[in-house]
Amino acid sequence: MRAYADSDYPQDHKPDWKVIAGLWPYLAEFRGRVALSIAFLILAKLATVATPVALKYIVDYLDQGREGELLLWIPVVLVVAYGMLRFGSTLFGELRDAVFARVAERAMRRVSLRVFRHLHDRELAFHLDRKTGGLARDIERGTTGISFLLRFTLFNIVPTLLEILMVTGILFVAFNASYVIAILIAVVVYVVFSIKVTEWRTKFVREANARDNQSNSRAIDSLLNYETVKYFNNETFEAELYDENLENWEKARLKNRLSLAALNSGQALIIGLAMITMMVMAVREVASGAITLGDFTMINAYLLQLFIPLNALGFVYREIRQSLVNVERLFGLLGEAPAIEDAPGAPALTVNKGEIGFHHVHFAYREDRPILQNVDFTIPAGHTVAVVGASGAGKSTLARLLFRFFDVDKGSISIDGQTIREISQDSLRSAIGVVPQDTVLFNDTLYSNIAYGKPEATEAEVHHAAKQARLDDFIRSLPDGYDTKVGERGLKLSGGEKQRVAIARVLLKNPPLLILDEATSSLDSISEQAILEALNEVSRQRTTLVIAHRLSTVRDADTILVMDQGRIVESGGHSELLAQNGYYARLWLQQQHSEDDSPVGD
Incomplete structure (x- = not known):
């Protein structure tokens, strides 16, 4: 895979939302856990939505108690109920996360293994063209993005929408339609604004990813060719080239940050205007006697309770878009069929x-x-x-x-x-056994590199192969013997020693x-x-x-x-x-x- 140019991340490209549907097989493996997680999610939201109602009755009872006899045990019971609802909301949320943790981690494991197998299935031409650093970043971001999509699609977007429906339903029944209309207008404006601005700034996310891949690929390529850099005294040249790539990455990240600030500021303005509008409506109704002080407190609590997750919804949508950018790259890699197939x-x-x-x-x-x-x-x-x-x-x-x-x-x-x-x-x-012209060894022991020809071989078989390759005497002369580390790509060994290791493991393969x-x-x-x-x-x-x-x-x-x-x-x-x-x-x-x-x- 080549280093990713800007053309790999076209600015008008829309992330494929079907990627989310592609995550279903990873959920289906643990249907019971997913169902239990959703049950805990619903219980947590019910407790969250019920909390302001308990608060309303506490305030109303205390307010009415000023004019009549006050029974202390009633507010105590209400306060205990209020506290238990808050505790229940947190408890059920934690239980939901604990039950679902296995699902998300297993999904990352499954995808990582699938990508690993797929890369080994790819043809030699692919590996001759690829950039290891950029590919590694794509895999890292993609697997992390899958975990994010699983968690936040199920546990942030769904519960937030559920809470909005519950709150608007309660306000409609308990008060009047004006509150529901105000909330719905605020939510629609907020969501439309978030989507439009997020779509606009996705190009900056893609550009930042491209520059990140580019700089990382250059760094790894330079380190893998450490000796060549030294032969030509090109440390300064490599550092300047790496810094040039980092400068491009810095500029792309700055655009990303500034666009994020614009998005956050706009979202905060929408939330602030919505809260001002609804609080003015509530204050007027309290002054006219249409609603009680407890009702006012409940409306205020619902507004705070509603817009906090709504604000989180904006963050989650941004992160989902970024995760989709990462995951579609990973799934695109998996979608490229090997050129050599059975x-x-x-x-x-x-x-x-x-x-x-x-x-x-x-x-x-x-x-x-x-x-x-x-x-x-x-x-x-x-x-x-x-x-x-x-x-x-x-x-x-x-x-x-x-x-x-x-x-x-x-x-x-x-x-x-x-x-x-x-x-x-x-x-x-x-x-077929192959002894290649350019032998590259794993950064492991001599024993492990020889045994690679037949991982299940006995120690005696490994030693016999080393003797056949005229390698045994050399190994025994080393302080650590067969446990000697060969270094990255076998650089601690001479060319002849590496080639004899290659011959030994082919002899072991037999x-x-x-x-x-x-x-x-x-x-x-x-x-x-x-x-x-x-x-x-x-x-x-x-x-x-x-x-x-x-x-x-x-x-x-x-x-x-x-x-x-x-x-x-x-x-x-x-x-x-x-x-x-x-x-x-x-x-x-x-x-x-x-x-x-x-x-x-x-």
């Missing part, structure tokens, strides 16, 4: 012998730049076939296609006669098919010879595709394919190809001269 009902691969066939394969990463053209060859079961050629000839692309990181444009690839596009990816990749993509490119000549002996021993029982640049590493291959500009131009054994005195012989001669000219000890 065929419906795809069977598992059955490896009987292990014969690999490339049948007239054509492939291009881009239409205007073909990589492979009519590549046709077979690797017999148990044989080792090496592919050599200049950089850019298409050698590593063969390995990527066999592992089905990409699908061929024309032709097909088969294993034991089974076309790989017609079998499940999981079974295909379980049968697959019937092997792909060695420049598997010894980071090794010195002594280590290379030791590893080649181990790989040759393992390869005797497996079908192996070797991608190589150094021809000296593939002299013992059963067949050597020579590639040039995406085509196989020669094939045969090492001696046979030298005898042909063609492209391979020229490559061999060039490399021999290069090695002869290399300084001693290089």
Whole structure:
């Protein structure tokens, strides 16, 4: 995924409210809890709405008591009832949150896992293009937004609307329609104002998110390439570039804050004017004797009680809009189907012998730049076939296609006669072990990185794989041995040590098919010879595709394919190809001269 430009957040784009409907499956998992939460919600609102009524009777009784006999136990009972109603409102609200907590947290867990699985299902091209920092922010904001939508849609918007209906109903029955009309006008004006202004300021929210992604992506990218920054003394350049991104983020956040201030001020003005209007109406009716002092107190309490959650409703609507912006990005990510998918009902691969066939394969990463053209060859079961050629000839692309990181444009690839596009990816990749040219390790122990090839392996199996990869002596020489941390991306190890770890975990996986993509490119000549002996021993029982640049590493291959500009131009054994005195012989001669000219000890 690329860094998000402003065009990714079009200002006139409307958030998809269907996103909220998409949250239903997460609620349906806990129907009982949701129903109980709603029951507590209703009880809490009933207690809240009943509280001003109790207050009215307390004031009326005390006011009337000035003119007659006052029985102290009556106001005491009313005060106790008033206090219990307030306590009940809080208690039922807390019980509602406690019961619903499991629902919201489980939803975040489910979505996070779903996104994690989906990202691993995406094709290699997606991960080559993505920006890790921006993607991480999208996931973080999206999962948090889901929790917010679940909680606040159900527990703020619904109860606030319920309270408005209850209060207007009580005022209509107890007093007259003028109060109801005043409340409804205030609510409508407030809601319309909030929606319109929130729609206007959504573009600032989107821009702030875009700038946040941009700065975070740059920071992570720079830190991941720490050594490169140091090689070129570009710390100041990186800091200036990061600060430039932060400056854009600061400006976007400032617009966001100022627009929020305008929204809050407008909402406060509407609430203030509504309260003034209704209090003037109530004061006039108290002065004329149409209502009691207790009625006036109840109206005042209802106004305060009503506009506080209404003000919260404005906040909630703003946050829901922002959460929708975040969640739609997350759901949009989930909605992007992987480019490489299993065929419906795809069977598992059955490896009987292990014969690999490339049948007239054509492939291009881009239409205007073909990589492979009519590549046709077979690797017999148990044989080792090496592919050599200049950089850019298409050698590593063969390995990527066999592992089905990409699908061929024309032709097909088969294993034991089974076309790989017609079998499940999981079974295909379980049968293939890969030692890549660029080995990246997890920031964990050496033991864990080797055991990654077979997580359920025993300690003895892990140690045996390390010995096969000529890694055991090196590990035992370390103070922490197998518990040594390798650092971010394995940076605490040399290139050769990382490659031997990669070889060890492939040996531990013990697959019937092997792909060695420049598997010894980071090794010195002594280590290379030791590893080649181990790989040759393992390869005797497996079908192996070797991608190589150094021809000296593939002299013992059963067949050597020579590639040039995406085509196989020669094939045969090492001696046979030298005898042909063609492209391979020229490559061999060039490399021999290069090695002869290399300084001693290089």
